[in-house]
Amino acid sequence: MAFAGNVDELALLQTVRLKETVTAEMIAAHLGVSVASGRAAYDALVTQGKAKETGNGITLTDAGVAELTDQLDAERVSIDEDSLAELFEQFGPLDEELSALLADPESANFLDELIELDRKAQNLFDDVSAFVPRLSRYQDLFAEALGKIKSGALAWATAPNIDSYATVWSEMRAELTGAAGR
The missing domain is CATH 1.10.10.10 (Winged helix-like DNA-binding domain superfamily/Winged helix DNA-binding domain)
Structure with missing residues (x-):
């Protein structure tokens, strides 16, 4: 609205x-x-x-x-919770993978591994956005953070006070958890 x-x-x-x-x-x-x-x-x-x-x-x-x-309750009435529950289950391993990756953002393969994880996650988030269209904005936020990381601004991986990759991921986790009725 x-x-x-x-x-x-x-x-x-x-x-x-x-x-x-x-x-x-x-x-x-x-x-x-x-x-x-x-x-x-x-x-x-x-x-x-x-x-x-x-x-x-x-x-x-x-x-x-x-x-x-009230608005979240109204939105959830129109959501296929079973499908979102399946997506939530698929998200779990990616969430664990990102947590491990973010533990050492200065590792030699960090960027390559983050790019690969992002590719897998975006496929999942495409499906999430099909069920909850307002969440499609998160894909832009992920792309913006990843672009800044690629250009050498490593703070965009984990900084808590900006829409860093970790911050956006955490918000997407909260959104997906709520949408899946968890």
């Missing part, structure tokens, strides 16, 4: 929940919209009482969490 700044409200609320505190710029980057759209969405959440401002951005209020819960 379109929200202020032409942002999908469910994706927006879930972004704020997963990141806990966000700025308008973070919203824009994470959702792939302009900063003006991110600002409009940010302001609308505050105005509607679904988020409150903190020193570093906004966080969800109880009303925002309730709205998010």
